[in-house]
Amino acid sequence: MGDQPMDNGASGDRGAPRTATQGSLEDIAPGLFPNDTVPDELIGYRGPSACQIAGITYRQLDYWARTSLVVPSIRGAAGSGSQRLYSFKDVLVLKIVKRLLDTGISLQNIRVAVDHLRQRGVEDLARITLFSDGTTVYECTSAEEVVDLLQGGQGVFGIAVSGAMRELTGTISDFPGERADGGVTETAPEDELAARRKSRTRRTG
Template identity: 80%
Template sequence: MSPGAEAALPQSEIADELVGYRGPTACQIAGITYRQLDYWARTSLVVPSIRSAAGSGSQRLYSFKDILVLKIVKRLLDTGISLQNIRVAVDHLRGRGVDDLAEITLFSDGVSVYECTSAEEVVDLLQGGQGVFGIAVSGAMKELSGSIADFPAETAVDGHAIDTPEDELAGRRKARAKRRIG
């Protein structure tokens, strides 16, 4: 099937793992700066799973799961966890599917990050008497699911984006160009 033919597929028939968000959009959704996103991608903390940057002018494309992990990293950083410990937590989360992540709550005592998947584990973690905070990944996922629909997505096939406008302004430019030609 040619790239043009894939562009004709209805959005519902395109696999979720091909739908992604460009860097600036991922930043907006996750609540981080582009500088953070770029650094985390270059140091392999959170790399885009749909498409990596491949030279000047190419755009990274982040999946829903990537943006969820970006949001979790941001929250862990905001609570004072070291980037080294965050890296260990992210490496642990990376192998999980989105559905598995929805079942996890992350806890920390400000130094370490703990995973909790049941009420019994929560009790065990809290019995030590140290103050901890938790990030319910499912809560972050629900928040992300609600807000991500407001942002432009594009679909990649074989590492190349199907022709979709990046944003409203790009759509207007494209329409104006068509009017000039036609």
């Protein structure tokens, strides 16, 4: 039972994802976050920032929130003037949804995949690779599962969640975050690569 389908089809016992392989984040994805610290889940990003970071339109963001596909876990829009706040994990899921949509997966199947992703912590998500045959989304948490899936002809394309995280970590450092517990605006810590790029820009500019 290598591949873990994440759809509502007639898959028997294969519908439940296998528990993620244990191990430290550094073992699974070294250098994924600055100082190997998992992003603070109390820091949120407003809708416009989340759109730019994930590469989606505000219309998509609003529709996905209204239909409960991806809702802001830190703060929802509860009234006039209130601002949604999306956590790092929320923005990661937005980015993954966008990639799945771009490959032609239906929103119905994406919704099932998102439900599984929501149940995972950030560290668990770093261990997952998503594959799809264009219809069903499969979850793999080990190299053996990936091999089984590809040999079965079910994996047409894949998304390594840790790779999406690395992209997100590099991008999100340029956007201000807001603490849900105090409302203090702060910028997310820069990763080493982003710091080097800015240093080069200052020297050559």
